[in-house]
């Protein structure tokens with residue numbers, strides 16, 4: 001099992017802890033709200049700076065929901081992992097699949113590639129956010 005290195009600052013460590021306790025990607029404001037409810041105050045600008053550093057370090061990744069809202073979540077610690085993310089509510093579900101892992105390894109070998117990151121984040125709509133099915137129209 002891969003371990004994620006401890007972030008270099010206490011603020012970054014607190015932010016990573018917030019993400020570790022969530023099953024969804026979060027906006028920076030949501031991260032700050034969660035930090036404020038569990039510990040000492042932290043400025044929004046500080047959270048932005050820490051999230052930027054965690055992105056650059058490869059600890060976090062960025063996605064977009066509702067067409068334009070930036071949200072952030074933890075990258076898989078091992079550089080591999082398959083996840084589904086709802087593009088409406090940012091729910092994230094692990095969906096590791098041995099067949100996909102095997103396909104990645106075989107395809108990389110076939111083309112002479114050495115894969116350094118095989119994580120996959122698929123986006124769609126979760127069951128709770130899916131639009132209702134159209135009413136059934138009976139043929140007469």
Ligand SMILES: [Zn+2]
Nearest residue numbers: 086089126129
């Ligand atoms: Zn959803």
